[in-house]
Amino acid sequence: MALAQAQAQAAQLKKVKKQKVLLMGKSGSGKSSMRSIIFSNYLARDTRRLGATIDIDLSHVKFLGNLTLNLWDCGGQEAFMENYLSQQRAHVFSNVGVLIYVFDIESRDVERDLATYVNIISALVQYSREAKVFVLIHKMDLIQSLTREEVFDRRVNIVRRKTAEAVAIVRKQKPEQSPGTPGGAAAAAAAAAAALAASSPSSILDIDIDMQLFATSIWDQSLYKAWASIIHDLVPNLGVIETQLASVGVAIDADEILLFERTSFLVVSKWTSREGDNNPFGDRFERMSSILKSWKHTCSKFTGTPRNAEQFSDLEIKMGTKFSMFVTKFTTNTYILVCMPPGEARFNSAKLNVAAARPWFRFLDGPVIAPSAG
Amino acid sequence: VPDPITIPQTKGKPRLLLMGQRRSGKSSISGVVFQKVSPSETLFLESTARIHKNNLSSFMEFQVWDFPGQIDVFDNPNFAFDMDAIFGEIGALIWVIDAQDDYLEAVARLNNTILHLQRSYPHINIEVFIHKVDGLSDDYKLDIQRDVTIRIQDELSDQGVENAPVSFHLTSIYNHSIFEAFSKVIQKLIPRLGQLEAMLTNLCRTCRFEKAYLFDVTTKIYIATDSTPEDMASYEICSDYLDVIIDFTQVYGNWQRSPDWRKHLEQAPWMQPLEDQVACERAESGMVLSDAQRPIMLREVDRFLALVAIMKEGSYEKMPQINMNVDVVVKGLTEFFEITKPKETRTTT
Ligand SMILES: Nc1nc2c(ncn2[C@@H]2O[C@H](COP(=O)(O)OP(=O)(O)OP(=O)(O)O)[C@@H](O)[C@H]2O)c(=O)[nH]1
Ligand SMILES: Nc1nc2c(ncn2[C@@H]2O[C@H](COP(=O)(O)OP(=O)(O)O)[C@@H](O)[C@H]2O)c(=O)[nH]1
Ligand SMILES: [Mg+2]
Missing domain, CATH: 3.30.450.190 (Beta-Lactamase)
Structure with a gap:
């Protein structure tokens, strides 16, 4: 019954979804590093070799076969930023699905960073009002762990205030001059400021930015938490995936199931039993991503095969009367992690059942495209 | 003679002493290997002012003593150390040398230490960690190891000391080499x-x-x-x-x-x-x-x-x-x- 339902749904799942994702922030803030780690299997220390990004570095990341991320990694040197805000304004900021804005927590010139941020948000709101915004307060490893939370909270407040300011600027602009005022970022900002000063009540825009903030570092799992949230909302058919994971979970009496995309090891979806909900480790999902990803690196070093290649197919742990667990290659584009109550027979039957459930998730491997199609 | 440091008697627990110049990486090593500190967090470590003792209960009980770099136990005008208390039950002396820094003084102090130890405690293993070798080319690493080895052996034979139990290890906290080196050090202390x-x-x-x-x-x-x-x-x-x-x-x-x-x-x-x-x-x-x-x-x-x-x-x-x-x-x-x-x-x- 679940299978038939899945097939019916799968039929309408055959469309590839494309998402434009802007990656912006000051030069050196860590954009390309993050992208390389998440999608290209770089190690954190390899990122020291990255040069500054010149203009915009476009990449198309296939995710699960039915989602393509068009990643616009926008070089952050000032001249480029000016250019995005002026000549390329419409080109850069229209049809944006997600803006990821990166702040370097160690940056010396916070005021200027924030001013640029305000300009970027204004431009985004003008052209892609529906876009989601993720603000990453990055390089948090450079802050002593005791003060991290406090430093982050303080920055969150500032960024929220600045975001509201940016929205206010657009809101107060006269509608006819709002889209694409040519004449440079400075001119646009000046016009906006003038409009703000005039305080014209002609606001017809009701803008509410969908924004989330994360503290991140390439040196720990925080990176995976942020990026899992970013891709979470973009994955098509999330509802279907969740329902089906739940039926597997219930059928095999699991405590928890995590579904990972196979290259990035980001958690695509998860299911937790009522008992599993008592697990006190709230950060366990990103921890699992980070552990498995670094395990993959270890394997690649051992086997001498490229990091992007698949490395392991099965991993099993039986921890006495505490728990059992397996991580296994699931569909072409995914790995699955199943955490189980202990018991030899229970474990074996769960493995068989998970293998049998594979066809329900075939749609994750993407639309069936005729071989000739390019 | 006043005893500046009180040292509890600890029978039957092999002791690992970490010594070397300031900033050579001793506290980082002890943090990374024995306290699960991540290598990047060692950037925040402050200079060690006093002897830091760690007890390690595992399959055997160990003590790890981290010595402040500025203290030279053999040549200290301010206070005398109770040598027996320090070296009496020792398992190994680990001497840390910063390979990214000028190491002549470190080597000179190490020579001095070995000579002292050879007189009263000739069976103590001396393990030289040529440390912070991450980022150095393989050739360069071996050059340094050769240079340090020669400087020590020449000095020892000049002083008439032969066959002192000195071993050398290339280490870094940023990879497995530090754990490998400790494995070797500890294996020598396991009976049977x-x-x-x-x-x-x-x-x-x-x-x-x-x-x-x-x-x-x-x-x-x-x-x-x-x-x-x-x-x-x-x-x-x-x-x-x-x-x-x-x-x-x-x-x-x-x-x-x-x-x-x-x-x-x-x-x-x-x-x-x-x-x-x-x-x-x-x-x-x-x-x-x-x-x-x-x-x-x-x-x-x-x-x-x-x-x-x-x-x-x-x-x-x-x-x-x-x-x-x-x-x-x-x-x-x-x-x-x-x-x-x-x-x-x-x-x-
Ligand atoms: N590149 C590199 N740096 C290291 C390594 N080990 C330690 N360091 C760095 O060396 C610096 C000094 O390390 P510490 O452990 O504080 O030095 P120390 O020997 O305890 O110094 P004292 O407190 O004066 O005794 C820190 O910034 C560490 O991060 C290593 O393997 N590689
Ligand atoms: N300490 C630390 N350094 C980072 C982090 N992320 C990136 N970096 C470093 O910051 C530098 C600039 O990063 P990069 O990604 O090239 O910046 P971009 O100009 O925004 O693309 C590189 O040396 C990275 O290794 C982080 O989380 N912590
Ligand atoms: Mg870049």
């Missing part, structure tokens, strides 16, 4: 190491394993391996595998499930206490690579030790037989360590 090695060699033969390691779980130091040649790549993957298992276990194994959970698991169709449903009461684990070659297996021996082995192609299908052989070796190992296991630590934690 040969017996342990023989057990592992036997296991490899009966199970057709490529390589087997016996790990100290908390530090990931390996305390014994089989007799096949040392191989850094094998050590790295086994050590990382142990890490993965520890991490998983920490997240999913350490919280208390509800009584209902157990009740549910023991009723129909299972109808057995959980204890009878499992095959092994301690952790067991296996991993298969995508190319199906060289699977890895792990078995917890007791709360301090784990056996990790690299198997041969096709052996994963024979796990039931392998497990029987592993059971036997685990039993042997448990008996071996019964003698050295700390007994009074159960009261704490």
